[in-house]
Amino acid sequence: MSAPTPPRIELAGVGRTYRVGEPEAVPALRDIDWTIPPGEFVSVEGPSGCGKTTLLNLVGLLDAPTAGEIRWDGTPVGHRPDRERARLRLKGVGFIFQRFYLLPTLTALENIELPMRALRVPRAERTRRAGDLLEEVGLHGKERSFPHQLSGGEEQRVAVARALANRPGVLLADEPTGELDSGNAAAILALLERVRADRDATLVLVTHNPEVARHARRHVTMRDGRIASDVPGA
Amino acid sequence: MRWGYGSSLRHLRLQQVLAIAAVGTAVALPVVLVSVGGGVAAHELAGLENAGYQIVVSAAGAHGIVDSHNLTDRIRAIASVAAASPTLSLTVDVFPSGGSPTAVPAEGVIPDQFPATLPPEERDLFPSVLRLGDPTDAVHFDNGTYAGPASNDVMISTALAAAHGIANGTTLLIGGSDNRSQAVAYIVTGSFGAASSLLGPVEGSAVLLPLSNLQVLGGLATGPDAFQHDASDTIEVSVTGGSSVDPAALAQVRAQIQSLVPFYAVTSLGQEAQQLESASGVLTGFYLALSSVGLTVGLLFLALVLVRRVESDRRSIGIRRALGLPAGSIAREIVLDGIRLALLGAAVGVIGGYVLVEALAAWGSSGVRLAAQWARFDPVTIGAIVVGIVALSLLASGVATRVALRIEITEALR
Numbered sequence: 001m002s003a004p005t006p007p008r009i010e011l012a013g014v015g016r017t018y019r020v021g022e023p024e025a026v027p028a029l030r031d032i033d034w035t036i037p038p039g040e041f042v043s044v045e046g047p048s049g050c051g052k053t054t055l056l057n058l059v060g061l062l063d064a065p066t067a068g069e070i071r072w073d074g075t076p077v078g079h080r081p082d083r084e085r086a087r088l089r090l091k092g093v094g095f096i097f098q099r100f101y102l103l104p105t106l107t108a109l110e111n112i113e114l115p116m117r118a119l120r121v122p123r124a125e126r127t128r129r130a131g132d133l134l135e136e137v138g139l140h141g142k143e144r145s146f147p148h149q150l151s152g153g154e155e156q157r158v159a160v161a162r163a164l165a166n167r168p169g170v171l172l173a174d175e176p177t178g179e180l181d182s183g184n185a186a187a188i189l190a191l192l193e194r195v196r197a198d199r200d201a202t203l204v205l206v207t208h209n210p211e212v213a214r215h216a217r218r219h220v221t222m223r224d225g226r227i228a229s230d231v232p233g234a
Numbered sequence: 235m236r237w238g239y240g241s242s243l244r245h246l247r248l249q250q251v252l253a254i255a256a257v258g259t260a261v262a263l264p265v266v267l268v269s270v271g272g273g274v275a276a277h278e279l280a281g282l283e284n285a286g287y288q289i290v291v292s293a294a295g296a297h298g299i300v301d302s303h304n305l306t307d308r309i310r311a312i313a314s315v316a317a318a319s320p321t322l323s324l325t326v327d328v329f330p331s332g333g334s335p336t337a338v339p340a341e342g343v344i345p346d347q348f349p350a351t352l353p354p355e356e357r358d359l360f361p362s363v364l365r366l367g368d369p370t371d372a373v374h375f376d377n378g379t380y381a382g383p384a385s386n387d388v389m390i391s392t393a394l395a396a397a398h399g400i401a402n403g404t405t406l407l408i409g410g411s412d413n414r415s416q417a418v419a420y421i422v423t424g425s426f427g428a429a430s431s432l433l434g435p436v437e438g439s440a441v442l443l444p445l446s447n448l449q450v451l452g453g454l455a456t457g458p459d460a461f462q463h464d465a466s467d468t469i470e471v472s473v474t475g476g477s478s479v480d481p482a483a484l485a486q487v488r489a490q491i492q493s494l495v496p497f498y499a500v501t502s503l504g505q506e507a508q509q510l511e512s513a514s515g516v517l518t519g520f521y522l523a524l525s526s527v528g529l530t531v532g533l534l535f536l537a538l539v540l541v542r543r544v545e546s547d548r549r550s551i552g553i554r555r556a557l558g559l560p561a562g563s564i565a566r567e568i569v570l571d572g573i574r575l576a577l578l579g580a581a582v583g584v585i586g587g588y589v590l591v592e593a594l595a596a597w598g599s600s601g602v603r604l605a606a607q608w609a610r611f612d613p614v615t616i617g618a619i620v621v622g623i624v625a626l627s628l629l630a631s632g633v634a635t636r637v638a639l640r641i642e643i644t645e646a647l648r
Contacts, residue, residue, distance in 0.1 A: 057644055062643050062644055082561070083560065086558045090558025101549070101553045101556075115557050115559070118558065118559040118560060162557075
């Protein structure tokens with residue numbers, strides 16, 4: 001089964017305001033108009049607190065905007081109910097987090113199988129696919145290892161494999177190298193570039209590190225909840 | 235779901251153990267109450283069903299039933315009545331050879347009617363023919379004049395015989411008081427056994443006499459000028475085989491007897507059994523209501539543990555939801571976890587309740603021991619309790635699920 005064509009993602013006038021614990025609304029994002037064509041490799045850069053992660057959460061439908069709309073291939077999806085957004089995430093988006101967020105009570109293989117279980121992929125097939133993915137990220141033989149038995153770089157490789165489990169068209173990576181040494185960071189970036197290219201997937205990579213951002217083809221810089229620049233890379 | 239993200243495994247296990255213990259305690263309470271209560275009620279019912287007689291006429295007080303011989307004859311004349319025996323229970327003093335007076339319970343009966351009214355388990359305790367001289371107790375009674383010769387035969391319990399070394403054929407002085415000079419010499423003609431009682435040490439009497447002999451001993455018939463009312467306290471009536479199991483026929487006989495004695499209580503044991511069953515049902519309901527308090531506490535504890543676990547697994551739940559796992563799968567895992575804890579607790583409770591009842595049956599005080607020995611572990615009732623606790627666990631899981639599904643993904647992943 002081949003990977004589905006990534007959707008064209010559009011953000012139109014998107015804003016996100018938080019009110020939790022604050023006497024007044026705190027705007028994290030304001031008036032974002034942004035389009036991500038299918039198969040794009042784009043980095044989102046900017047200082048801490050500028051709204052990078054909030055933007056990524058909205059693109060990946062982890063959160064809903066308080067203003068504006070998010071469209072996938074022209075279809076509004078930003079304000080869909082939680083259940084529908086969860087279904088879209090499960091099938092169409094692979095997340096890679098800075099702190100890996102593997103489930104510590106599951107083995108590497110089980111962590112990769114988790115999204116497939118939610119899609120009710122038959123056991124034999126999901127075990128085979130998880131094994132293939134583990135091999136693809138260079139961790140053959142670590143199937144039964146628990147996260148605490150893996151190095152940071154290995155954990156992030158498992159997280160990349162898990163993100164690819166349901167063959168998503170969109171990969172979203174939030175500071176994927178933030179917890180890694182330079183050697184592992186380079187290996188993970190190379191891995192991400194390779195799997196993206198192999199699958200023609202869209203990759204949005206959030207980072208505050210210009211060296212990491214250099215790998216992308218397009219560079220978005222954020223400041224104070226707004227997109228300050230959006231330029232093609234080298 | 236394998237929980238544990240962010241929570242200490244040791245604390246997690248402790249919480250599990252405490253939750254199982256709380257549910258187990260909540261289940262053990264109704265298991266013990268219903269099993270023992272139901273067992274005692276069933277034993278009492280069996281006692282009624284095997285009473286031997288099916289109808290009892292009774293009147294309380296010093297006078298009790300008057301004109302007992304005549305009334306018994308009239309009752310015996312009713313169709314379907316197989317036997318009727320008035321009984322008078324008094325305390326008399328016996329004077330064993332060389333011993334001090336001993337107060338013992340005595341029972342006065344019509345000798346040839348009494349055995350037919352005995353329950354099956356007591357028939358072997360008495361000889362089929364009571365050796366009390368005057369089978370119908372008519373000679374001494376003699377139409378209420380007590381002018382005939384007394385049989386002066388007595389049967390004594392094996393316990394009394396053993397306690398004082400009284401052998402058959404020996405003379406035993408028996409009096410209505412501890413004044414030896416007023417005691418009457420009786421010949422011991424036989425002995426009878428004693429049945430174990432329901433909740434007391436020994437049930438039954440130590441001395442068995444013809445009814446009229448005991449009435450005289452008790453000062454209830456001492457001569458022409460005395461107050462002679464031919465007293466007894468109950469008349470036990472057994473009916474013929476077919477009628478004894480036909481409620482309508484039994485009710486008809488009871489009504490006929492009642493018409494003879496409108497001021498006495500006339501009760502069929504079937505009625506008593508129904509009343510006992512009703513009372514038992516009410517008691518079972520009460521036990522379950524009482525147990526619901528324990529079940530509620532167990533439920534609250536289970537809910538607290540599940541919510542605590544959800545709180546300690548916020549990140550794990552957040553990761554699952556971020557990956558797109560449907561809320562239903564997270565809810566299902568919490569519910570399954572609650573059911574698992576409830577079933578483990580229920581198993582602990584059922585086994586614990588059983589062990590507790592067995593311990594009471596072995597080491598409890600006499601009454602408690604007997605009640606525990608009669609306990610009946612009804613699989614249907616215990617199954618209903620387990621189903622109840624599982625149903626309650628769904629409520630507890632529902633609370634925890636609600637908490638889990640309110641977790642903000644982005645908050646949980648910070």
